[in-house]
Amino acid sequence: MILWMILKVALKSLMANKLRSILAMLGIIIGVGAVIAMLAIGAGTQASVMGRISAMGTNLLVVRPGQRGTGGVMSGTQQNMTLDDATALLTQVRGIRAIAPVVSGNGQLKYFGKNARATVMGTSITYMPIRAFEIERGEMFTEQDVERMARVAVIGPVTAENLFGASDPIGQTMKVNGINFRVVGLIKSKGDQGYFNPDDQLIVPYTTAMKQLFGLDYLREIDIQAKEDADLTQLQADALAVLRKRHRLQPGTPDDVNIRNQADLLETANEVSKKFTVLLGAIAGISLLVGGIGIMNIMLVTVTERTREIGIRKAIGAKDRDILNQFLIEALVMSALGGLLGVGMGVGSAEILGRFTDFATIVKPYSIFLALGFSAAVGIFFGYYPATRAAKLDPIECLRYE
Amino acid sequence: MIDAKHLVKEYHLGGQTVRALNNVSVKIDAGELVAIRGPSGSGKSTLMAILGCLDYPDAGEYWLAGEDVAGLSKNRLAEIRNQRIGFVFQTFHLLPRMSALENVELPLHYAARHDARERALKALDIVGLSDRTHHEPNQLSGGQRQRVAIARAIVTDPAIILADEPTGALDSRTGEEILALFKTLNDQGRTIIVVTHDPAVARHCRREIYLMDGRVAEPESGRMGEWEMMQ
Incomplete structure (x- = not known):
């Protein structure tokens, strides 16, 4: 026929x-709709996490002092990393493209009558490419500024707004903890990252920060950018070995620094999103099963x-x-039609969630085909008897x- | 055309065995208009099911158009019903929500024929319903529905047309019209078997096979018929 x-x-x-x-299709409609909406939330969340991680810079390794403490009781951060450590890493470890020593502290900013608070990062010029910062206007301070311990700063857009309002900050002189600094550049916005807003900070030469602003001898962190083809795991091990040697740690004693690698973060994020997908798959299976029974x-x-x-x-x-x-074809038509309506509902609710809530949603084409395929299979399976x-x-x- | 020999069919109802057909032999030639008549319980419905290839006999032979169909597979029987037999039922048995034309086309679709539309229109023309092709069954009168059913029965040019109480659900005038249509179709060379309990219907046929208690019997036409009608 x-x-x-x-x-x-x-x-x-x-x-x-x-x-x-x-009514018979409702199970499939809701099941497919829920699957698509949830996969869209999953994909959206993953994309925004990935975005945040890569906004931190590519091929990034961060060396921080270890926690001080004995028997599991933490009592603050150790003071043990010096500028010489940073130089040693750059000269002794293979596969490093650039290195930036970092110190930081709180800054009380003042410009005419206006006050603002911001994080002050003291670092070298390499910090910008390593951390994927760009200059919007003006320019970055120079190597000479670092050597001369110049009182110059580049500032984040949020800090600029807080302190200077609508007027142009470039070339202006402001006070940081009572010392005059000249603004030479404005940092391009990266957007708030939740735990830390990179747009609300001040970057100054590390020499100036260590000697004039905060009186520090030790670094808060050393940022390392690996070369593209470098083996991050190997690089991490080598860096650790160099630092252990410099800090005269005996074999068997715990590390006094810890090195975080961006690949670890990406892996964790992927791991989480994989588990999320399996969970969604299970929910999808159950709702489609119920729909099929209907x-x-x-x-x-x-x-x-x-x-x-x-x-x-x-x-x-x-x-x-x-x-x-x-x-069989009648059952298939019913389930496929239910699947189509479900796709409409899923895409619609993903759109609504994305627009009116904090969820980022991305409807991937594969999720639509997956849901339609599954609903058709359910129709054939449950229509057969x-x-x-x-x-x-x-x-x-x-x-x-x- | 039809040569059935020593047909036996038994039913088992709650431990009892009922012999619906007991050694029935029927021979019908091409071009005949035959009535199979008998009171209810005589076995005529069982005989019609077997002659219509809807059921198997428990014993006996059934030759239809030169082929022994008693031992064929279900699929082959479906093909034979499709190609060699046209059914007309008491309550029309048209499919709802399908136009007259679609109903008439249906057997041709099962035969995967591509000239379905053409042939269906021709069949509807033969039964005089050319102007009702796109009406659905519930928009047609009883007589018109039965005409659609007859068109559906003749559309495949079957060897025999089996009509089961074709006038049973119609008033007497419409019934007469349907019987007249059967006569016309028979005059055109079609073989028609009418199964009925009604002697008045049987009288329209050119021959009568009378069934009684699962056997072919001599019709005691007048008396038996009147007794039946009083029931």
Whole structure:
């Protein structure tokens, strides 16, 4: 029998019982919709986490002093990393493209009558490319500024706004903890990252910060940018070995610094999103199962209701296979239609969530095909039993059926 | 055309065995208009199911158009019903939500024929319903529905047309019209078997096979018929 005739009959019988068909499809609609919406949240969350991680800079390794303490009791950060450590890393470890020593402290800023507070980072000019900062206007301070211990600063856009309002900060002189600093550049915005806002800070030469602002001898961190082809794990081990040697740590004693690697963060994020996807898959499976049972139920009712029709069709020459196909296609049409409506609902609710809540949502095309494929498979799987029952009915009994 | 020999069919109802057909032999030639008549319980419905290839006999032979169909597979029987037999039922048995034309086309679709539309229109023309092709069954009168059913039965050019109480659900005038249509179709060379309990219907046929208690019997036409009608 011609396929479109079967489709036409299937659609007509669905249309004849609109409410019932929609109720039967509801399980699939909700299941598919939920799967698509949740996968969209998953993909959106993953994308924003990845975005934050790569905004921190590429191929980044961060060396920080270890925690001080004994027997598991932490009592603050050790003071043990020096500028010489940073220089040693750069000269002794292979695969490093650039290095930036970092000190930091709180700055009380003052410009005419206005006050503001911001984090002050003291570092070298390499900090900008390592941490993926760009200069919006003006320029970065220079190597000479670092050597001369110049009182110059580049400032984040939020700090600039707080302190200077609408007027141009470049070339202005402000006071940082009572010392005059000239603003030479404005940093391009990266956006708030939750735990820390990179737009609300001040970057000054580390020499100036250590000697003039905070009186520090030790570094808060050393940022390392690895070369593109470098093996980060190896580099990390080498850096650790160099520092242990310099800090005269005996073999067997715990490290006094810890090195975080951006790949670790990415891996963790991927791990989490994988688990999230498995969880969503399980929810999808359950809701589609429930939807499939709904369709099987209504198909069994349909077969019983249309016993006479089955008898007539068999009398005029329908084979068992023709009847099987007809009811199977009806179940398939119902589940595929439910799947389509579910896709609409899922995409719509992902859109609404993305627009009106804090969830970032991205509807990936694969999730639509996945959901549609699954709902069609559910239709065939759960339609098969009712269709077989219909096909096996005895034509004489069907014709006598009241 | 039809040569059935020593047909036996038994039913088992709650531990009891009922012999619906007991050694029935029927021979019908091409071009005949035959009535199979008998009171209810005589086995005529069982005989019609077997002659219509809807059921198997427990014993006996059934030759239809030169082929022994008693031992064929279900699929082959479906093909035979599709190509060689046209059914007309008491309550029409048209499919709802399908136009007259679609109903008539249906057997041709199962035969995967591509000239379905053309042939269906021709069949509807033969039964005089050319102007009702796009009406659905519930928009047609009883007589018109039965005409659609007859068009569906003849559309595949079957060897035999089996009509089961074709006038049973119609008023007497419409019934007469349907029987007249059968006569016309028979005049055009079609073989028609009418199964009925009604002697008045049987009288329209050119021959009568009378069934009684699962056997072919001599029709005691007048008396038996009147007794039946009083029931």
